[in-house]
Each structure stands twice: as C-alpha cells, then as structure tokens.
Amino acid sequence: xxxxxxxxxxxxxxxxxxxxxxxxxxxxxxxxxxxxxxxxxxxxxxxxxxxxxxxxxxxxxxxxxxxxxxxxxxxxxxxxxxxxxxxxxxxxxxxxxxxxxxxxxxxxxxxxxxxxxxxxxxxxxxxxxxxxxxxxxxxxxxxxxxxxxxxxxxxxxxxxxxxxxxxxxxxxxxxxxxxxxxxxxxxxxxxxxxxxxxxxxxxxx
Amino acid sequence: xxxxxxxxxxxxxxxxxxxxxxxxxxxxxxxxxxxxxxxxxxxxxxxxxxxxxxxxxxxxxxxxxxxxxxxxxxxxxxxxxxxxxxxxxxxxxxxxxxxxxxxxxxxxxxxxx
Numbered sequence: 001x002x003x004x005x006x007x008x009x010x011x012x013x014x015x016x017x018x019x020x021x022x023x024x025x026x027x028x029x030x031x032x033x034x035x036x037x038x039x040x041x042x043x044x045x046x047x048x049x050x051x052x053x054x055x056x057x058x059x060x061x062x063x064x065x066x067x068x069x070x071x072x073x074x075x076x077x078x079x080x081x082x083x084x085x086x087x088x089x090x091x092x093x094x095x096x097x098x099x100x101x102x103x104x105x106x107x108x109x110x111x112x113x114x115x116x117x118x119x120x121x122x123x124x125x126x127x128x129x130x131x132x133x134x135x136x137x138x139x140x141x142x143x144x145x146x147x148x149x150x151x152x153x154x155x156x157x158x159x160x161x162x163x164x165x166x167x168x169x170x171x172x173x174x175x176x177x178x179x180x181x182x183x184x185x186x187x188x189x190x191x192x193x194x195x196x197x198x199x200x201x202x203x204x205x
Numbered sequence: 206x207x208x209x210x211x212x213x214x215x216x217x218x219x220x221x222x223x224x225x226x227x228x229x230x231x232x233x234x235x236x237x238x239x240x241x242x243x244x245x246x247x248x249x250x251x252x253x254x255x256x257x258x259x260x261x262x263x264x265x266x267x268x269x270x271x272x273x274x275x276x277x278x279x280x281x282x283x284x285x286x287x288x289x290x291x292x293x294x295x296x297x298x299x300x301x302x303x304x305x306x307x308x309x310x311x312x313x314x315x316x317x318x
Contacts, residue, residue, distance in 0.1 A: 021284065023282050031284075031285040032288050034289060034292065035289050035292025038289070038293050038295070038296045039292060045300075046304070047303075050304075067244065071244045078240060079237070081233070082229060082230065082233035183276055186271055189271055190271050190272060193267045193268050196264075201244075203256065
C-alpha cells in the first residue's frame with residue numbers, strides 16, 4: 001500500500017530523500033568513500049613500511065624524526081575531532097552560533113597541524129631528506145603529504161560550512177551536511193593515528 | 206512488492222542516540238591520556254620487545270574510540286560499520302599480498318639493497 005500511495009502522490013519532495021534502505025543515501029556514499037580511502041592510505045602506509053629502511057645516503061628515520069614535536073601535532077589533530085563533534089552537537093540543538101564557533105575552532109586546529117607539517121617538511125628537506133632522494137624519503141613524503149592534502153581539503157570544507165551558516169543556508173538538512181563533513185574529518189584523524197604510530201613511533205630496526 | 210518499498214531516512218532516530226557533549230569530552234580526555242601513554246612508552250629504555258605490541262594496542266584503542274564515538278558507528282546503522290570494516294579488511298589483504306610478494310621474491314621488488 002505504501003508503494004501505491006507513493007505512486008499516487010508523485011515523486012517525493014527533495015527534502016524527504018526517500019531511500020530503499022531506510023538510511024540516508026549521502027551518508028551511505030560517504031561511508032563507502034571512507035572505506036575506499038582505507039585502501040588508498042593502506043597502500044601508502046604499506047609502501048612506507050617496505051621502504052623505510054632504504055634511506056640510501058640520506059638521513060634515516062631515527063636520525064630525522066622529532067617525536068616531541070610530532071606528538072604535539074598529533075594531540076592538536078586529535079582535539080580537532082572533539083571540536084568537530086561538538087559542532088555537530090551544536091547544530092543538532094539548533095545552536096548556529098555554537099556551530100560556527102566549534103567549526104572555526106576545528107579549522108584553526110587543522111591549520112595548526114598543517115603549519116606544523118609544513119615546518120617539519122621544510123626542516124627535513126634542509127637536513128637532506130627529499131622526495132626523490134631515497135625510497136624512504138619518497139614513501140614518507142607520499143604518505144604524510146597525501147594525509148596533509150586531505151586535512152587541507154577538510155579545512156576548506158569546514159570554512160565553507162561556516163560561510164553557509166553565516167549566509168543562513170544551513171537549514172533543514174544542515175545537521176546532515178555537518179555530519180558528513182565531520183565523518184571525513186574524523187577519518188583524517190583516524191588515518192593520522194595510524195601514521196603517527198606506524199611511521200613515527202615504530203622503530204626501524 | 207516489498208522490495209520496491211521506500212522509506213524515509215531515519216535521521217531523527219539516529220540523532221537522538223548520539224552521545225551528549227559531556228561524553229564527547231570524556232572520550233577526548235581518554236584519547237589524550239592514551240596518546241601521552243603511547244609517547245611515554247616510546248621513551249622507556251628497557252621496554253624492548255614490548256614496544257611494538259604496546260604501540261599497536263594504544264593505536265587500535267584510539268582508532269576504535271574515534272570510530273565508535275566521534276563517527277557514531279556504535280550508534281548508527283550496522284550497514285555503515287560493514288562498509289568501513291570492508292575497506293579496512295581489504296586494506297589488510299592488499300598489505301599482506303604486497304608483503305608476501307616482496308619478501309618471497311625480493312630480487313623482483315628491489316627492497317634488498
């Protein structure tokens with residue numbers, strides 16, 4: 001009967017988003033995308049594990065990593081996941097001012113992380129580690145660089161959300177948009193949890 | 206007929222099951238403590254063979270906490286969890302195949318100096 005009634009009343013209004021699973025299609029697509037991203041980062045991290053001991057004439061991981069500095073960067077990114085989820089909680093309460101505050105906090109923490117990564121890359125380059133210098137250098141810059149690119153895309157999406165909220169364009173499905181971008185942000189955080197442990201903390205020998 | 210039936214998304218149902226901001230803060234505190242412990246064991250001189258298992262346990266704990274609480278996999282549909290876990294499992298399969306290929310035929314991979 002439900003199908004018959006739906007046929008009589010015509011196609012659903014855009015805001016209803018009818019699905020065959022009872023789940024939001026955009027959220028399903030985001031999870032499928034994040035699943036595929038696991039393969040992408042899994043390949044990069046696997047490559048790093050295979051090549052990290054091949055530093056050629058350049059510096060080795062043990063010589064070049066600054067663990068205290070990277071630990072602080074990791075903490076900053078981890079806390080950005082908290083501010084992101086607080087932004088989602090704010091819009092779910094209808095608190096748009098709170099949403100913008102937490103989104104800006106998340107973007108600032110993300111920018112701090114990226115600033116740290118730029119500083120780290122510059123330092124490493126000055127110490128002789130370059131993308132084409134050794135297999136270790138290539139694998140390191142590819143894994144951490146692609147992660148940094150993902151964080152940068154996330155920051156742009158967060159700032160776009162802030163702009164949409166200020167323009168009053170986050171209305172009926174605003175919480176869903178924040179949730180989807182939040183999922184992406186948390187995924188980027190999860191990938192860093194793995195990179196921080198596998199790339200930085202696990203000793204080479 | 207049942208297969209063609211359409212449903213509205215269960216958005217409001219999902220949102221009501223999400224944790225409170227207070228719980229999110231507690232999760233973040235636990236994550237910070239685990240990160241501190243992870244870095245601390247890196248500097249323990251005599252930890253030896255326990256270092257890598259310890260680091261893996263802490264990383265898995267943080268990974269699971271972020272996925273379950275911040276990404277709401279604990280509260281949302283199991284279908285989302287399956288999609289994500291499928292990606293992780295496939296990543297491990299690829300990693301295992303690459304490792305096996307490289308270590309069974311090191312002369313072809315070029316990883317031996």
